[in-house]
Amino acid sequence: MLSNGYILILIWVGVLGALAVMAPEWIYLTEFVNGEKVRRVTPLFAVVAVAPLVIWAGFRGYVGDTGAYIQAFRDMPSTVSGISNYMDSVRKDQGFYFVSALIKCVIGNRNTVYFIIVAGVQCFLLFRIYRKYSTSYAVSFFLFIASTDYISWIFNGMRQFVAVTITVACFPWILEKKYVKAIIGILIASLFHQSALLVLPFVFIVQGKAWNKKTLLFIMAVVIAVVFADRFTDILDNMLAETQYENVVTDWERFQDDGTNILRVLVYSVPAVLSLIGLKYIRKADNPVINICTNMSIAASGLYVVSMFTSGIFIGRLPIYFSVYSYILLPWLVKNVFTKRSAQLINLIMVGAYLVFYYYQMHFSWNML
Secondary structure, three states: OHHHHHHHHHHHHHHHHHHHHHOOHHHEEEEEEOOEEEEEEOHHHHHHHHHHHHHHHHOOOOOOOHHHHHHHHHHOOOOHHHHHHHHHOOOOOHHHHHHHHHHHHHHOOOHHHHHHHHHHHHHHHHHHHHHHHOOOHHHHHHHHHHOOHHHHHHHHOHHHHHHHHHHHHOHHHHHOOOHHHHHHHHHHHHHHOHHHHHHHHHHHHOOOOOOOHHHHHHHHHHHHHHHOHHHHHHHHHHHOOOOOOOOHHHHHHHOOOOOOOHHHHHHHHHHHHHHHHOHHHHHHHOOHHHHHHHHHHHHHHHHHHHHHHOOOOOHHHOOHHHHOOHHHHHHHHHHHHOOHHHHHHHHHHHHHHHHHHHHHHHHHHOOOO
16 A cells, blocks of 8 residues: 555656646746746646645655654643643754644644644645746656655654755745844754754855855865764764764764665765756856755755765755755756757656666665555
8 A cells, every 4th residue: 555655656746747748828827036037837736736745644654753753742742731741851852842732732633634734834835945946846846756855754754854844945035145034944943853953054155156165165074074084973973962962973883874875875966966067057047046056955965975974864864954955956957958859858867767766765775665
């Protein structure tokens, strides 16, 4: 049943892709983004597209950490009066547990409804940004599914992905350099998962042109962290002292964490590599959205490289704050770097390659297909 669902989701993505290619007028409208007149799918089409993902998330089986989330939900109070005492026992990510407890007070002990609500919020925050800023909503949608991010994060890393999507919702403020609003939004996200604080310095690092001096300094820092991996982990261990992650270095050493799989690192680095190849087109367009998405993609690739030499369990969870922007960048690169005929071929290669990765990850890595 579950494996059939994973295939059906891909079929649904195919249906959406076919609709996008046939381009019936009723699924598109014209609007202005950053002062530029663009063609985007309608909000109704975007919602209908996402709805099966939200529903499937509610009826998922015990995938990854789902069992732990179900147990945590059952342990929450059913009345508002009990929340205060409950929160006294919560030691980390209190925003997530407080909101979850409020939800339970409304819906009762129905964890399926709870998962649907959480997935609905996550998908609304994420796909709202894709609808507005991606040159191809269907391709962005496909990449999010085929990269296995949908399974990895909405099914498994649910708490952290709430924080991720809150930071993504801050993207318009980052784009418009409304730093105070962006920082407040990220601080709110950190109440749901403290790792969201990592995004704070990148609010400033990703500003400016793609592949600028700041991103090159970041790449140098990545190289240093990889070359001196042992020293890097010692520094990280000291930095995380007195936080909820104070034992994380000890944990990944105890679990013999060998780092992120090299295939995953390569797949997630494709957008950044392509952006370097097509840098002259990015510079010519000088599109603020693409500039920032490129720099976000570089950040994701850099963190994945570090995680390959350190910890896939901990460090490997951090790039998701940045890799979600690659699904805006990649459709733009294919459309603007290649000729129309070449772009069609590249799209076919991209779809095929991501489907192979999806099957590899689901079948060989996770044994879910």
